[in-house]
Amino acid sequence: MSKVIETAVASLNEKFSGGFDGVAKFVMGDEGAIVIDSNGARASDDDADVTLTADAEVFRAILDGEQNPTTAFMTGKLKVDGDMGLAMKLGSALA
Numbered sequence: 001m002s003k004v005i006e007t008a009v010a011s012l013n014e015k016f017s018g019g020f021d022g023v024a025k026f027v028m029g030d031e032g033a034i035v036i037d038s039n040g041a042r043a044s045d046d047d048a049d050v051t052l053t054a055d056a057e058v059f060r061a062i063l064d065g066e067q068n069p070t071t072a073f074m075t076g077k078l079k080v081d082g083d084m085g086l087a088m089k090l091g092s093a094l095a
Contacts, residue, residue, distance in 0.1 A: 027052070029055050
């Protein structure tokens with residue numbers, strides 16, 4: 001597991017200590033993917049209800065609170081595939 005994925009998993013587990021109501025996947029290009037669900041976040045490429053794709057720098061900025069997820073989506077830095085309602089719920093929790 002890459003250091004980027006390892007750091008992102010730790011950050012997501014802090015933000016979602018009780019897990020997440022749904023299954024979301026973050027795809028960070030060549031770095032890999034993270035799935036978050038009711039059990040928390042883990043490095044995985046499992047199927048999900050919603051998949052968010054961006055480069056590692058955008059995800060890091062979102063997790064650090066430097067980038068608003070909605071703004072990233074609206075400017076094309078973040079792509080969303082799947083359940084948009086679940087993506088919005090996730091974005092609100094990250095903002």
